[in-house]
Amino acid sequence: MSDLPLLSQAQMRRIEPYFPLSHGVPRVDDRLIVSGIVFVLRNGLRWRDAPKEYGPHKTIYNRFIRWSRLGVFNRIFAELAAECGEPEQLMIDATHLKAHRTAASLLKKGMFPRRIGRTKGGLNSKLHAVCDGHGRPLIMLLSEGQMSDYKGAARMIEAFPKAKTLLADKGYDADWFREALAERKIKTCIPSRANRKVPIAHDRKLYQKRHKIExxxxxxxxxxxIHTRYDRCAHTFFSSICIAAAVIFWL
Incomplete structure (x- = not known):
């Protein structure tokens, strides 16, 4: 087991308050199971290929699915990100995530949409994100691949924390978006679109920091x-993204 990565005791103390309470028979060690989930997601393994040292692979899979449905991993990410306080700068962007053939059915079955769409690059999902000036994600949204950047921004803007400036590429150059940010007293650093009749100046030196969100x-x-979506259900895939973001940036 010494060769396999484990979440530290300090990391577990930060996320344990958000775990559901155990009822009846004591469950398998949370530290082992969560570490097994992280190992599978990071290495792109099938659940059955999880190392036995983490515990039964069915237990690892069932824990991941059950807690995903309860929104446990989403809550962990949101609470950890909120601990950073009010950032001075915000950055917003989006990226495509390729849908594997096991997840790429466009047929809607069940109550919830799968957040998979068709683009020129095939079937994929789109991850919209807002991060702070250090490149740490604060807000994330999963959508269909064909959703435009500014539509994703419209869905997230109500959750924007207070900040002085926001950096974005020209895909976010829309008057309504600039006005909405101005109402929140957030200055914009966004290049103008090529078809804008009167270009709006922006701080080029400040804009160079936008590479952090990339x-x-x-x-x-x-x-x-994360790079390739294998999960058919949007909530399980988004839980994977939240786990990755929490482990990489906030733990």
Missing amino acids: NMFGRLKDWRR
Whole structure:
């Protein structure tokens, strides 16, 4: 077991308050099971291929699915991200996540949409994210691949924390978005679209810092089950993203 990664005791103390209470028979050690979930997601394994040292693979899978449905991992990410306080800068962007053939059915079955859409690059999902000036994600949204950047921003803007400035690429150059940020007293650093009749100046030196959100997406995609979507259900896939973001940036 010494060769396999484990979450530290300090990391577990930060996330244990958000775990559901155990009822009846004591459950398998949370530290082992959560570490097994992280190992599978990071390495892109099938659940049955999880190392036996983490516990029964069925237990690891069932715990992940059950807690995903309860929103446990989403809550862990949101609470850890909220601990950073009010950031000085915000950055917003989006990236595509390829849907594997096991998840790429467009047929809607059940109550919830799968958040998979068709684009020129095939079937994929789109991850919209807002991060702080250090490139740490604060807000994330999963949508169909064909959703435009500014529509994703419209769904997240109510959750924006207070900040002085927001950096974004020209895909977010819309008057309504600039006005909505101005109402929140957030200055914009967004290049103008090529078809804008009167270009709006932006701070080019400040804009160079926007690479940090691109780096953030790159680090998330280092986890193989994030880079390629294998999960058919949107809530389980988004839980995987929340786990990755929490472990990489907040633990």
